[in-house]
Amino acid sequence: MKILVAVKRVIDYNVQIRVKEDGSGIVTDNVKMSTNPPDDNAIEEAVKIKEAGKATEVVAISVGEEKAQETVRKALAVGADRGILVKAEGTVEPLAVSKILQKIVEKEKPDLVFMGKQAIDDDCNQTGQMLAALLNWPQATFASKIEIKEKSLEVIREIDEGLETIEVNMPAIVTCDLRLNEPRYASLPNIMKAKKKPIEQINASDLGVDTKPRIDQIKVEEPPKRKAGIKVASVEELVQKLKNEAKVI
Amino acid sequence: MSRETMEYDVVIVGGGPSGLSAAIKLKQLDPNLNVCLLEKASEIGAHILSGNVFETRALDELLPNWRELNSPIQTKVSKEKFLFLGKTKSLSWPTWLLPAVQQNHKNYIISLANLCRWLAEQAEALGVEIFPGFPASEILYRDDGSVKGVATQDMGIDKEGNKKDSFEPGIDLLGKVTVFAEGCRGHLGKQLIKKFELDKGKDPQQYGIGFKEIWEIDQKNHEEGLVMHTAGWPLDNNTYGGSFMYHAENKQIFLGYVIGLDYKNPHLSPFDEFQRFKTHPAIKKIIEGGKRISYGARALIEGGFQSLPQMFMPGALLVGCDAGTLNMPKIKGSHTAMKSGIIAAESIHEHIKFNKNLSIFEDKFKNSWLYDELFKARNVKPSFSWGLILGIIFTGIDQILFRGKLPFTLRHKHADHETLKNANEMPKIEYPKPDNIITFDKTSSVYLTGTNHAENQPVHLQLKDPGLPINYTLEKFDEPAQRYCPAGVYEVQKENDVNKFVINSQNCIHCKTCDIKEPSQNITWVTPEGGGGPKYGNM
Numbered sequence: 001m002k003i004l005v006a007v008k009r010v011i012d013y014n015v016q017i018r019v020k021e022d023g024s025g026i027v028t029d030n031v032k033m034s035t036n037p038p039d040d041n042a043i044e045e046a047v048k049i050k051e052a053g054k055a056t057e058v059v060a061i062s063v064g065e066e067k068a069q070e071t072v073r074k075a076l077a078v079g080a081d082r083g084i085l086v087k088a089e090g091t092v093e094p095l096a097v098s099k100i101l102q103k104i105v106e107k108e109k110p111d112l113v114f115m116g117k118q119a120i121d122d123d124c125n126q127t128g129q130m131l132a133a134l135l136n137w138p139q140a141t142f143a144s145k146i147e148i149k150e151k152s153l154e155v156i157r158e159i160d161e162g163l164e165t166i167e168v169n170m171p172a173i174v175t176c177d178l179r180l181n182e183p184r185y186a187s188l189p190n191i192m193k194a195k196k197k198p199i200e201q202i203n204a205s206d207l208g209v210d211t212k213p214r215i216d217q218i219k220v221e222e223p224p225k226r227k228a229g230i231k232v233a234s235v236e237e238l239v240q241k242l243k244n245e246a247k248v249i
Numbered sequence: 250m251s252r253e254t255m256e257y258d259v260v261i262v263g264g265g266p267s268g269l270s271a272a273i274k275l276k277q278l279d280p281n282l283n284v285c286l287l288e289k290a291s292e293i294g295a296h297i298l299s300g301n302v303f304e305t306r307a308l309d310e311l312l313p314n315w316r317e318l319n320s321p322i323q324t325k326v327s328k329e330k331f332l333f334l335g336k337t338k339s340l341s342w343p344t345w346l347l348p349a350v351q352q353n354h355k356n357y358i359i360s361l362a363n364l365c366r367w368l369a370e371q372a373e374a375l376g377v378e379i380f381p382g383f384p385a386s387e388i389l390y391r392d393d394g395s396v397k398g399v400a401t402q403d404m405g406i407d408k409e410g411n412k413k414d415s416f417e418p419g420i421d422l423l424g425k426v427t428v429f430a431e432g433c434r435g436h437l438g439k440q441l442i443k444k445f446e447l448d449k450g451k452d453p454q455q456y457g458i459g460f461k462e463i464w465e466i467d468q469k470n471h472e473e474g475l476v477m478h479t480a481g482w483p484l485d486n487n488t489y490g491g492s493f494m495y496h497a498e499n500k501q502i503f504l505g506y507v508i509g510l511d512y513k514n515p516h517l518s519p520f521d522e523f524q525r526f527k528t529h530p531a532i533k534k535i536i537e538g539g540k541r542i543s544y545g546a547r548a549l550i551e552g553g554f555q556s557l558p559q560m561f562m563p564g565a566l567l568v569g570c571d572a573g574t575l576n577m578p579k580i581k582g583s584h585t586a587m588k589s590g591i592i593a594a595e596s597i598h599e600h601i602k603f604n605k606n607l608s609i610f611e612d613k614f615k616n617s618w619l620y621d622e623l624f625k626a627r628n629v630k631p632s633f634s635w636g637l638i639l640g641i642i643f644t645g646i647d648q649i650l651f652r653g654k655l656p657f658t659l660r661h662k663h664a665d666h667e668t669l670k671n672a673n674e675m676p677k678i679e680y681p682k683p684d685n686i687i688t689f690d691k692t693s694s695v696y697l698t699g700t701n702h703a704e705n706q707p708v709h710l711q712l713k714d715p716g717l718p719i720n721y722t723l724e725k726f727d728e729p730a731q732r733y734c735p736a737g738v739y740e741v742q743k744e745n746d747v748n749k750f751v752i753n754s755q756n757c758i759h760c761k762t763c764d765i766k767e768p769s770q771n772i773t774w775v776t777p778e779g780g781g782g783p784k785y786g787n788m
Binding site (some may be wrong): 012014015016018021029030031032034182183184185187188189191192 | 253255291292294295360362363366378380383401404405413414415417418420422465542696697699700701779784786787
């Protein structure tokens with residue numbers, strides 16, 4: 001069984017995001033970039049499945065600029081066998097990414113495609129679902145537990161009401177929640193080994209996918225500043241304020 | 250449990266200007282040398298903080314074609330100012346009356362973090378293996394006592410020291426020579442200085458704490474290339490310090506403050522002095538209407554020539570600010586750190602190739618411009634122990650008339666942790682509340698540093714005596730850690746009328762001030778899990 005895992009290069013979650021002065025976007029110069037956190041969970045799960053003898057190959061793929069190679073390399077350092085980088089300049093929207101992934105799936109023929117439930121930069125939460133539609137495969141989103149059965153998967157999903165358990169047939173798309181597992185550290189020797197693992201580079205245009213954005217981004221603004229809180233003297237006062245001022249109870 | 254071992258010709262600890270220069274020079278001298286470089290930050294540059302007005306002398310030697318290599322050295326110094334600040338007034342000092350070492354017209358305003366990122370690219374292109382996110386936590390010795398290498402930190406240890414599921418053991422990295430380039434007050438460098446008595450016969454080391462903020466300011470107040478320094482207010486005549494303001498590219502200014510850690514009043518809060526400084530009319534008018542986009546702080550090493558330890562020992566070299574090569578009157582340490590790295594590489598090359606003793610480092614150092622520079626600068630910092638005014642007068646005589654060649658050497662008498670007076674003998678200082686426009690509190694400042702440490706790991710700020718802060722330091726010095734820490738790591742909290750010393754180690758921005766200034770040397774800074782600490786951008 002082969003698992004394809006999609007990983008995205010995003011601004012590190014610890015970095016303070018700064019909006020460009022003219023509102024045209026956010027500042028990305030000199031900013032620390034990392035793997036999208038739930039994508040780390042996706043890689044970890046795939047590697048665990050391989051270590052349990054239930055998969056034979058884990059392939060990591062990223063779509064983006066040349067530097068996204070680092071993100072693929074990181075996936076190789078924690079256990080993926082080989083990598084693919086599909087090069088595309090500028091913003092690549094979820095639809096374009098799913099079309100690219102569709103082409104790669106047709107070529108690689110994996111049994112499972114894993115990815116994070118959403119990326120922390122655009123918070124779209126669309127790529128997995130769109131890919132499922134394009135391939136006409138079943139999907140299991142927001143997975144917090146995955147059990148491999150003979151020809152199907154039992155997946156526990158994190159949903160608003162609690163947990164939902166579903167079974168999907170393979171091949172399938174799974175998008176991973178942060179609760180799925182605790183990603184491992186890349187060890188020094190594995191980072192060294194990862195440097196020797198192959199990364200195939202493909203241009204998005206060679207796949208026949210048009211990555212031109214379909215969405216016009218009009219403006220990016222900082223969220224309004226939070227007002228300073230106040231201290232209340234008693235529970236009564238708090239309840240009174242919540243009732244009459246905040247009008248939330 | 251035995252750990253995995255990796256062998257190299259040279260292991261370098263620290264990806265700052267000295268370590269990276271050593272790495273590049275080694276590969277230039279012999280491309281076949283196996284060189285690896287460890288960095289505790291999540292990426293090269295993320296723990297680098299510096300003014301920085303850069304003198305290119307060492308870089309000109311290391312990479313003479315740097316101008317063609319798309320380097321981040323772009324903004325030439327175009328204008329200089331020096332101000333003496335009174336409480337509301339300022340007096341401009343003519344720049345022609347500044348000692349030559351403080352004239353910057355040939356220098357550049359840069360981000361040292363970006364320079365390091367670029368140096369790392371050059372090093373990697375030459376084949377240096379760079380491992381960010383891997384702190385060297387332990388020195389390894391051979392049976393004959395010489396340094397054999399370092400061990401990287403174990404990852405995935407919980408608060409109590411137990412292994413988590415994600416546990417990943419550290420690796421032994423062995424080198425024919427290990428280069429320690431951790432920067433000011435490196436925690437391994439400190440151990441080496443002690444073990445090999447490298448500071449024998451030297452004066453106690455002197456440190457300062459430096460703050461830096463990056464502001465994006467109004468175009469009309471911005472003069473790209475302008476370098477401005479101030480002395481005076483808000484510090485009194487007896488406290489050593491001053492400010493810098495460098496107008497960089499993209500309407501940004503690098504605004505900072507440095508205070509000598511030999512200050513005496515335990516009530517002094519370096520952070521609040523810096524914040525207060527920004528309210529001076531001469532400063533406020535420049536940053537008003539602008540926005541603070543970055544904050545950071547780092548200890549710097551100021552002892553210079555008199556305090557410089559021996560930099561070679563069996564199996565290892567100590568370079569850059571880990572030893573203390575900063576030139577204080579020049580307010581520069583990057584070019585000197587780089588030069589020390591270059592000399593280290595040349596010494597190591599001869600050591601490995603021609604079997605020469607590592608002590609050749611000393612001869613090479615003494616014959617270099619680095620030695621000459623540090624020698625001439627040696628009397629400036631100690632003269633300020635007489636106060637700002639006498640210090641300036643003496644520095645004028647020493648640097649302008651005698652160009653550092655006076656036939657005597659002033660001594661540093663005390664280590665910084667010895668200088669605090671009792672809290673009840675010293676005046677309390679009332680600092681104004683932050684207005685969140687020009688001045689800020691520590692919490693919102695640390696927020697900008699992107700600092701994070703994985704939760705559930707051992708506290709990396711270790712107390713030799715856990716009871717001492719409350720039983721002794723609080724009473725005698727009003728626990729100055731609450732004030733000298735620029736990140737609000739240390740707090741004294743009252744719980745049911747009992748005082749409790751709290752260490753918020755997750756806020757630590759790795760400046761090392763506590764390790765230096767704690768009056769009983771009760772706090773030891775050790776490496777937290779790899780990748781922890783600040784995530785500085787163009788600091």
